[in-house]
Amino acid sequence: MSDIADRVKKIVVEHLGVDEDKVVESASFIDDLGADSLDTVELVMAFEEEFGIEIPDDAAETIQTVGDAVNFIKGAV
Amino acid sequence: MFDLTGKAALVTGASGGIGGAIAEALHGAGATVTLSGTRETPLRELADRLGDRAHVVTANLGDAESLAALPKAAAEAMGSLDILVNNAGITRDNLFMRMSDDEWAQVLDVNLSSVFKLSRSVLRGMMKSRWGRIVNITSVVGATGNPGQGNYAAAKAGLVGMSKSLAYEVASRGITVNCVAPGFIATAMTDKLNDEQKGKILGQIPAGRMGSPEEIAAAVLYLSSPEAAYVTGATLHVNGGMAMI
Numbered sequence: 001m002s003d004i005a006d007r008v009k010k011i012v013v014e015h016l017g018v019d020e021d022k023v024v025e026s027a028s029f030i031d032d033l034g035a036d037s038l039d040t041v042e043l044v045m046a047f048e049e050e051f052g053i054e055i056p057d058d059a060a061e062t063i064q065t066v067g068d069a070v071n072f073i074k075g076a077v
Numbered sequence: 078m079f080d081l082t083g084k085a086a087l088v089t090g091a092s093g094g095i096g097g098a099i100a101e102a103l104h105g106a107g108a109t110v111t112l113s114g115t116r117e118t119p120l121r122e123l124a125d126r127l128g129d130r131a132h133v134v135t136a137n138l139g140d141a142e143s144l145a146a147l148p149k150a151a152a153e154a155m156g157s158l159d160i161l162v163n164n165a166g167i168t169r170d171n172l173f174m175r176m177s178d179d180e181w182a183q184v185l186d187v188n189l190s191s192v193f194k195l196s197r198s199v200l201r202g203m204m205k206s207r208w209g210r211i212v213n214i215t216s217v218v219g220a221t222g223n224p225g226q227g228n229y230a231a232a233k234a235g236l237v238g239m240s241k242s243l244a245y246e247v248a249s250r251g252i253t254v255n256c257v258a259p260g261f262i263a264t265a266m267t268d269k270l271n272d273e274q275k276g277k278i279l280g281q282i283p284a285g286r287m288g289s290p291e292e293i294a295a296a297v298l299y300l301s302s303p304e305a306a307y308v309t310g311a312t313l314h315v316n317g318g319m320a321m322i
Contacts, residue, residue, distance in 0.1 A: 038246060042204060 004051075004077070005070045011046045012066060015039065025067035043069070051077050079302035082107035085155035086301065087148065089138065089195070090165030092119040094264030095214065098290035099162055102298045104131060108160065111151040138165055138191035139183065148198045159206070160301045161199050163192040163236075164214040170225045181228045188232035193239060196254075200247065209252035210301045213240050214293070217260045217316045233258075237312055244310035253309035257296045260316025263287040284317030 009023045018033050029035040029043065044060045047053070047069060053076045055063070063069050086103045090096035092114035100123065104110045109130040112120045117135050124131040132154040136147040152158045166188045169180035196211055203209025218226055219233025237256055244254040261267060261278050267287060270278070279285060296313045299305055314322060 038204075038250070045201060045204070 002070075002074075004073050007050055008047065008066060008070050008073065011050060012043065012069075015043055015046060023066055025065065025070065027066050028064055029066070030064070047073060053077060079106050079298055079304060081160070081298075081301065084108045084159040084301075085111070085152075085157045086160035086162060087111045087113060087151040087155075087158055087195075087199070088162045088164055089113045089136075089147075089191075090214075091123065092116045093164070094266075094290045095259065095262060095293050096162075096164040097123050098294040099164060099214075099297045100131075101127065102291070102294035103160065103162075103301060106298055106302070108301075109155045111154055113147060113151070114165065138187050138195075139167075144191055144194055145198070148195055152199075152202065157206070158199050158202055159208060160210040160212070161195060162212045162214070162297055162301070163195060165191070166214070166216075166229075166232075168226070168229050170229070172225055173227045176227060184228035185232050185235075188229065189235045189239070192236060196243060200252070203252045204247070204250050207251040209247070209250075210305075211240070211243070211252070211254040212297050212300050213254070213256045214297075215256045215258045215312065217258055217314065217320050219258065220312075220314075220322050221320050240312075241310040248309050251306070253300070253305065255300045255305075255308060255310070256312040257293060257300065258312050258314045258316070259288065259293045260314070260319040261287045262293060263289055282317045282319045284319075286317065288315060288317055 012023050013020050016033050016035055027033055029040050044055050048055055051073050063072055081103060086108045088096055088100045091100045091112035100110050100112050104127050111132045111134055112124055113134050113136050114120050115137050120133045124133050134147060134150045137143045167184060169184050171180055192213055213236045215233040215236050218230045219237060222230050240254045240256050293315055296315050
């Protein structure tokens with residue numbers, strides 16, 4: 001895993017309190033990791049802070065899985 | 078009784094009688110306060126009287142830029158923002174049939190839309206710290222209606238529905254959203270009424286008197302306190318029994 005993927009994974013594990021091995025690229029925050037809609041907003045806020053980027057609302061809506069987040073952040077940093 | 082030491086509060090409309098009393102009550106409980114309003118002089122006077130832990134940020138809530146800058150300036154001045162008291166409000170009274178689009182829009186903008194925008198912008202910090210208090214000052218007329226105040230009553234009733242919806246969304250994050258609904262309160266505004274008008278009003282109030290700004294401030298202080306953590310989506314009516322709802 002790349003550095004970005006590791007950092008994303010760490011945030012997801014900390015924030016959602018899930019097992020690290022469940023946080024795979026294909027895992028959906030809501031369907032697989034038990035996040036509610038407010039959790040996804042908070043995750044986006046945490047990503048913005050960790051990587052010093054802005055994630056606009058329309059982009060945030062497309063970030064459904066761990067892989068989506070990693071890919072978006074790779075393109076934004 | 079209530080300790081707000083270490084908490085930072087923004088009070089809008091702090092140059093008015095009720096807003097000033099709210100700021101004073103929160104400050105007296107140990108909070109750092111930012112006083113906001115359109116007129117700098119009375120805000121500055123109040124801040125000087127309060128002494129330490131009091132900041133002034135002037136803002137016109139009817140102006141989009143000024144509104145957007147306010148929460149940022151307040152958070153910068155205080156280091157954080159834990160308590161937001163949306164107290165600012167205007168009236169543009171007129172009979173419904175004579176009310177202009179402008180009179181409607183101005184009141185809805187300042188009394189309802191600005192509260193939405195301010196609340197939205199302070200939520201991020203509150204969510205992160207897992208603690209926050211939003212107290213919206215509504216009015217008895219939001220529940221009862223009042224001739225000549227179709228715009229004002231609509232905005233105040235709107236605040237109640239908005240507060241409940243937001244309260245649902247953020248309750249799990251330690252953030253509460255409540256309303257305080259004053260009845261008739263003795264302020265510079267009610268001083269202008271003549272004896273006959275005052276007599277009519279007092280006839281509708283079981284307590285037989287107008288309320289004081291401090292009595293509204295006490296309700297806000299309670300809802301802002303750690304002790305009120307389990308109270309959310311509520312409206313606390315402070316009206317001397319004028320409307321028991």
